[in-house]
Amino acid sequence: MALQESTGLDVYQTYFEPTTYLDYYKMGQNAVGDDILHFSLKHYNATFKPAGGLRGKLLIDIGSGPTIYQLLSACESFEEIIATDYTDKNLLELEKWLKKMPGAFDWSPVVKYVCELEGDRDKWAEKEERLRRTVRRVLKCDVGKERPLEPAVLPLADCLLSSLCLQSACVTLEAFRDALRHLRPLLRPRGHLVLTGSFDCTFYMVGDSRFTVLPLKEKVLREALQESGFTIERLEKAQRGPETVLEKGSNYTGLFFLVAQKND
Numbered sequence: 131m132a133l134q135e136s137t138g139l140d141v142y143q144t145y146f147e148p149t150t151y152l153d154y155y156k157m158g159q160n161a162v163g164d165d166i167l168h169f170s171l172k173h174y175n176a177t178f179k180p181a182g183g184l185r186g187k188l189l190i191d192i193g194s195g196p197t198i199y200q201l202l203s204a205c206e207s208f209e210e211i212i213a214t215d216y217t218d219k220n221l222l223e224l225e226k227w228l229k230k231m232p233g234a235f236d237w238s239p240v241v242k243y244v245c246e247l248e249g250d251r252d253k254w255a256e257k258e259e260r261l262r263r264t265v266r267r268v269l270k271c272d273v274g275k276e277r278p279l280e281p282a283v284l285p286l287a288d289c290l291l292s293s294l295c296l297q298s299a300c301v302t303l304e305a306f307r308d309a310l311r312h313l314r315p316l317l318r319p320r321g322h323l324v325l326t327g328s329f330d331c332t333f334y335m336v337g338d339s340r341f342t343v344l345p346l347k348e349k350v351l352r353e354a355l356q357e358s359g360f361t362i363e364r365l366e367k368a369q370r371g372p373e374t375v376l377e378k379g380s381n382y383t384g385l386f387f388l389v390a391q392k393n394d
């Protein structure tokens with residue numbers, strides 16, 4: 131066991147406040163959040179573009195947290211999406227947005243931005259509805275378990291997506307590799323894994339709570355995927371944006387976005 135949980139305290143269940151975390155995603159108000167959004171939304175858009183992008187029946191998002199930005203492009207190319215997370219509060223926060231409940235986070239600036247990337251900013255309300263229709267289930271998940279989504283029984287996914295989750299859930303390289311091994315059986319042969327994360331990062335803050343992150347270098351990341359039975363098709367990288375220098379919320383030096391295919 132090398133998860134944060136192994137310290138004896140269930141760190142994420144206890145300290146991760148979804149509404150505070152969402153402050154990162156108030157577009158134009160947080161340089162780190164903007165850095166993540168600008169980089170990853172551009173690559174999600176390219177990855178799931180209608181002509182020649184990834185498509186299929188089922189996409190499972192691993193460690194969704196309270197966020198939906200990572201699904202805004204994929205919802206145009208997959209018939210069904212299952213969102214998952216480790217904490218009950220995150221799942222409730224997701225349900226709030228999906229069911230348009232009072233107090234739900236306002237994702238509309240981000241949705242408009244994605245619609246603009248797709249060529250028609252005016253379609254944002256339509257896209258919100260499409261995503262709400264496409265996310266069929268919201269499930270508990272623990273990547274530290276051999277079967278992360280147990281007891282749910284699901285068809286094999288055409289695509290697994292995981293944004294900024296694995297390095298948070300796994301604080302050692304061994305646990306990171308184990309998590310990839312646990313996720314692999316959820317994916318059909320030749321299915322795709324779309325993974326985002328950071329380079330050299332050891333922590334991020336959510337309010338006053340500090341969360342440990344597994345620092346990765348490109349070489350180690352590539353090796354971990356290869357050893358876990360994935361072939362990297364694309365690895366996009368960006369250095370940390372200069373406008374984030376004054377932000378003390380995290381110490382990453384860069385971001386990555388990768389698309390890998392399950393070998394068999």
Ligand SMILES: C[S@@+](CC[C@H](N)C(=O)[O-])C[C@H]1O[C@@H](n2cnc3c(N)ncnc32)[C@H](O)[C@@H]1O
Nearest residue numbers: 193194195216217271272273293294295298299
């Ligand atoms: C940095 S947040 C990322 C949230 C979101 N995907 C995003 O892109 O902003 C890390 C997420 O990993 C989840 N997490 C922590 N431990 C986990 C575990 N063992 N299995 C699955 N998810 C876990 C947390 O609950 C949290 O939502």
